[in-house]
Amino acid sequence: MSDTVLLTGISGFLGSHxxxxxxxxxxxxxxxxxxxxxxxxxxxxxxxxxxxHSANHTANIDNLEFVALDLLSDEGxxxxxxxxxxxxxxxSPFVTSMPDDEMELIRPAVExxxxxxxxxxxxxxxxxxxxxxxxxxxxxxxxARTAPFTEADWTDTEIETNAYVRSKTLAEKKAxxxxxxxxxxxxxxxxxxxxxxxxLLNSDAGTSGALVTRFLSGSLPAAPKIGFPCIDxxxxxxxxxxxxxxxxxxxxxxxxxxxxxxMLEMSEALKKQxxxxxxxxxxxxxxxxxxxLYAIFDADARSNLGELGHTKITDSSNARKLLGRDFITSExxxxxxxxxxxxxxxx
Numbered sequence: 283m284s285d286t287v288l289l290t291g292i293s294g295f296l297g298s299h300x301x302x303x304x305x306x307x308x309x310x311x312x313x314x315x316x317x318x319x320x321x322x323x324x325x326x327x328x329x330x331x332x333x334x335h336s337a338n339h340t341a342n343i344d345n346l347e348f349v350a351l352d353l354l355s356d357e358g359x360x361x362x363x364x365x366x367x368x369x370x371x372x373x374s375p376f377v378t379s380m381p382d383d384e385m386e387l388i389r390p391a392v393e394x395x396x397x398x399x400x401x402x403x404x405x406x407x408x409x410x411x412x413x414x415x416x417x418x419x420x421x422x423x424x425x426a427r428t429a430p431f432t433e434a435d436w437t438d439t440e441i442e443t444n445a446y447v448r449s450k451t452l453a454e455k456k457a458x459x460x461x462x463x464x465x466x467x468x469x470x471x472x473x474x475x476x477x478x479x480x481x482l483l484n485s486d487a488g489t490s491g492a493l494v495t496r497f498l499s500g501s502l503p504a505a506p507k508i509g510f511p512c513i514d515x516x517x518x519x520x521x522x523x524x525x526x527x528x529x530x531x532x533x534x535x536x537x538x539x540x541x542x543x544x545m546l547e548m549s550e551a552l553k554k555q556x557x558x559x560x561x562x563x564x565x566x567x568x569x570x571x572x573x574x575l576y577a578i579f580d581a582d583a584r585s586n587l588g589e590l591g592h593t594k595i596t597d598s599s600n601a602r603k604l605l606g607r608d609f610i611t612s613e614x615x616x617x618x619x620x621x622x623x624x625x626x627x628x629x
Contacts, residue, residue, distance in 0.1 A: 286310040287526070288366045288407075290351060290398060291373030293324050295488040296413065296478060299519035300370055302331055306341045307523060314351040314362065314373065321348040327484045353394025363405035368526045371398040372413040374453060384445035391449035392456050399460045399470075409469050409532075410461075411525045414454040416476040416511065416539060417447045420594050430597040433474070433535040454535075468533035471525040473518065476539035476596065479615035480515035482622040491628065494619050497552055498629040500562035505546045507567050509593030511539035512548075514615035517605065524604055531604060539596040540609035548616050555617035556624060 287304055291297040292313030304311050305328060315321060325346060332341045349362040353373060363369075374391045395412065402410050420431040422438030437443065437451045454472060461470045478490050487495060496502050518538055525531050543551070549563040602608060623629050 284308070284310060285367040286312055286365050287368045287370055288312045288314065288349075288362055288402075289370045289372065290314045290394075291371075291413075292348075293320050293486070294372060295482065295486075295490055296475075296515055296518060296522075297372045298324065298327060298483045299480075299515050300372065300522050301346070302328060302483065303519050303523050304370075305332060305343070305345055308341070308345075309368075310345045310347075312347050312349055312362065312366065314349050316350065316352055318348060318350050323484070324348070331483055353390040353397065356397065359397050359401035360404065363401045363407060366402070366405060367408050369398060369402040369407050369410045370413075370522055370526075371395065371410065372522075373398075374413065375449065384448065387445045387449040388452060391453040395453040395457050396460065399457055403460070403464050403466065409471070409526050410457075411522050412454065412457050412470060412472045413522070414457075414472045414474045414535070415450040416474050416537065416594075416596065418451040418454045419474055419535075419537065420596070421447045421451075428595075430595045431537065432597045433537055433600065470533060471528075471531045472535045473521055473525060474535055474537050475518045476511035476513050478515050478518055479512050479612065479619045480610070481618045482626060485626040485628060487623060487626075487628050491619060491623055494548075494552070494616070495623055495629055497549060497563055498556070498559050498620060498623060502545075502564050505544070505549060505564040505567050507544070509542050509544035509547070511542045511594060511596050512612035512615055513538050513540050514610035514612075514618070517609050521601060521605060528604055531600075534600075536601050536604070537596050537598045538601045539598050540612045540615070542593045542595065543612045543616070544593060547613075551613040551616040552620045554613075555620050559620075559629075 287309050289297060289301055289311055292301050293315050301311050301313055328346055329343050349358060351358050351362055373394060375387050418437050419435045421443045422441035437447055439448050439451050457470060461467050482491055521538055546564060546567050553560045553563050
């Protein structure tokens, strides 16, 4: 297979896993980075994992090339799309702490999606796969919502939500708007992953890894009563690759979530994998009133008060059907991330 895929955000946690699976499947990968100085690092990561972990010995590192693209600049997008058959647009800001100005997240998410899709439409790319998020599906409903969230649901950005949730929702809506305006609705597939866990391919922990690092560093002595669905990065990457050519997800969204975990259950999964860290992990849940008191002084805590005391449930049956098997469990994904953080010397 020699089709070329433009993959934005190749140096990210998810992007690197997608790149590895594309290369192993025989695709040519043109990865975008903001600074070409990161190219050697990404190439080395791909080479290491193709050599050490890939059962497909036909995978060729020569099928990997790089372009410099910025979500906030028009420069280079048309050139990057030359001879591209598929676009995988994964690049979007993801942070652990909300900025004072929400446009620091919303603007690059929406403008980057607009630039990527417009350039792909201009180049007549065959199919586009967009990384969205469950953040675009399951917020703004309050604790009264008990039904599982499905692809038919959209986050209500008119209700108070944080900047990240709004950035993902508005970016995905912009993508569908652009595709519909071009009369190419079915040439877009959107993957909506929940909290992505799993093994790191290099020593860049990223935002997901940074959150798990807080568990292992002892900075969270107790856990708030919050639970949410999780997903292993390897399953998310596989679905991205499959969505390029799978007719059953053409013009559709795909809820991508395994089982839900409370923060205390996350701690338990880490403890089983890394018993030597048990003394640093949260051992009990904080009463809600304590979290609310703390939130008076912490903006990030305030933005999550609506999640206290309940766990969101998702219906990922369509993603499971496409995958052809069940997901890697959230417990296994958490254990794999914790182990890789230790292996890379990040905790």
